[in-house]
Amino acid sequence: MELTAADILFYLFGFVSVVSALMVVFVSNPIYSALLLAVVMSILGIFFFNLEAHFIAAAQVVVYAGAVMVLFVMVMMLFDLKREKEEVARFSILTVLKIISVGVVCGVLVGAGAMITGDGMGFIKVSTTEAPPPPSMLLKSDINAPTKQTTNPEELKDEVVEITQNPQAGVEIFTKYTDTQKLSLKLFSKYIFIFELLSVLLLVAIVGAVALARSKGGTHHVTRGS
């Protein structure tokens, strides 16, 4: 198995993302850190695309790099940061201890990740090197008609039953549908409860942020009577 173009691109983008992440931590200007983090997130979007998670890749770029980081930069503009461009961290024994401990953690995680093999991984077979080809590759001509797919409601119902009954189901389904279709098949059948709970969470976040702004020490405090 020789080196393909995708591999070379993986190494290139991996290198850029690690360097950018290091700079996020070690650069003194927070605006630079925010923009570098947006770079890391976009590169992770590229990785998701390479891993055939097309919907997640798009969501990563739109939500994270496009909304969350913009929010960060906007909030940073509100602060007067001239005094904040101080040194990154004082060079003391505590700093060295922290770096060493993080290095140990990194070593443990990297070692565990590097040594895992295909067999012996629980009760499913995982292939570490080879995955079956995706159902629709971008340059193929049959992009609009993947093979063996179905829109027949009876068969779709069987698919959903299969998904919801078998905890590890989906291996056959994995090759039949496109990524967004697979995501929606599982999301609205098996994980419907979490989906509904997330709406509660979003409402709580909204109300919390607004309440904080309108509270006594907040930026939009309104005195009684208006």
Added chain:
Amino acid sequence: MQDQKGAHTMLHVGLNHYLVLSGVLFSIGVLGVLLRKNALIILMSIELMLNAVNLSFVAFSKYAQNMDGQIMVFFVMTIAAAEAAVGLAIAVAVFKRFKEVNIAHFENLKG
């Protein structure tokens, strides 16, 4: 990894590579939380950690051919965005009260 075909097999990208990358990014995020004193950079390091976890989930999802990982990423993305919004709201409130966001100056609560 089986190495019978020579060094080329280890360079071909597999699950291990993605896990190593995820571990490295996660550790860099932890380093940022521990090392930096600026509140916003700490928030950004936490976002970096959550992104590293997303990468690990999606990598496992592809190589096990199981969609659960991608769905988990869907949820984690939503939660991380909501958490970032609330965290920034708290940071703005802190800034309004203390006029700065350097956590080295937050020692009011000791004793």
Added chain:
Amino acid sequence: MEFTTLSIAESLFLLPMTALFLTACIPITLKVLNKNIEPSNRLTLSIATVGIIVVAVLTKLQGLNPSPLFFGALIFDKMAQEINHTVLAITLFTLFLSYSNVNTKEHTLAEHVFLVLSSATGMMTLASSTDLMVTFVGLELMSIALYVLIALGHEQRFSKEAAFKYFILGSFASAIFLFGVSFIFGVSGTTQMHVIANSAQSLLTNNNLFIIGVGMIIIGIGFKVSLFPFHAWTPDVYQGAPTPVSAFMATGVKLVMFAAFIRLAMDNFFNGSTKLNLIMQILAVLTMFAGNISALVQENVKRIVAYSSVAHAGYMFIGIIAASQASSLDAATATLFYVIIYAVMNMGAFAVISIFERQNRDGLNINNYAGIGFKKPFLGAALSIFMLSLAGMPPMVGFIGKFYVFSSAIQEGYLWLTIFGVLNSLVSAYYYLRVVVIMYMKEPSDEEIKTPGAWPAKAVVAITAVLTIIFGIMSQAIYRPSEKSVTKISQK
């Protein structure tokens, strides 16, 4: 049960959580419809009380289901029902305290009620969850509401700083928890605890990724319940947060996170690796020592209670370690019992502290409590009951709880752990008795202590004090149901 879509019967199990969330929305909707004028505090409190009582009745009426519902996400067994009832009681007490406390009443009580009840919804989710994903989402829901709750306290300096510290450390812990979940997912292909239980034991001995995953899950949950070395945030955050919110955190969060620990332990997640077991034992011992020794030198009452809650997390963790072999149910039952009664005791102690709190952080030094035993006999007696119960003196229920946990630990063979636990209980008696001594033996200052509008908080104190004594005398009354509830878990 063959569900391709959700049937009505299955969805009815969600009715209590839905009702709780709708109750949360009512006061804030009234506020909006009223052109942003705050509805009267009594109205808000009454709506919340009625709502919580309705939800408690619904929880009792909905019955039990022995197998996981919603395609393996939730389980509504007896343990979940007990914990839900306790969570609802704690929420009700917290709202009573918020009504009277100087730092939370007026101005923003509608938002406060919304956030407390939403956090309680997250807690109810955590109590029933059998899927690690659902645990994560419930954890985040509970925590995000808490971050904002702390920040909304009226004392700007302390609340904002405490909220920020709790947010940073809480998010950090959630990210570590999530990384552990990703490893466990990668190894076993699913996140549902009862499915992983079948192979968890062999995975734990052989598979490095699985061990690291479980370790990171323990670290993540350990942050939330203040295990060593992740306990450093506890005194600062409890001191800075408004007292009712501290009470809610100290009791409710511990309750549901230890419920999650119990479910993990009963599903064999900690069973099989002696290294992991040893690390957990060391954590428990260091937690107890850290909590008790630090509490000896504190002057601020809230910090004393905060460090004591760290120590109690250590005792509870002893119960989890004893339950990790999953061979007998005594340890899990004992831990469940201990967590529930601890919630009651601690809520009472916080209630008394909340009544005595004044503005500008006055009234929180332990010397302010001098002579209160005679000036305010009811509150003094109640606080003595709570302090003695936390220290583990018979006939209060604290003694029974510790007795059950330690005896189950000995039964599983953890002799040294129990010795350290008893030693720590003896050490802790010093600072609990110190409060009682100051209340009754020290010369009181001459100022008049007025406690206006504190009747809900006093009601909380009365109820929890009575419960502490009654449960101590009639401990079988809630121990037997706990036993029945934990039995059902392991029969999956």
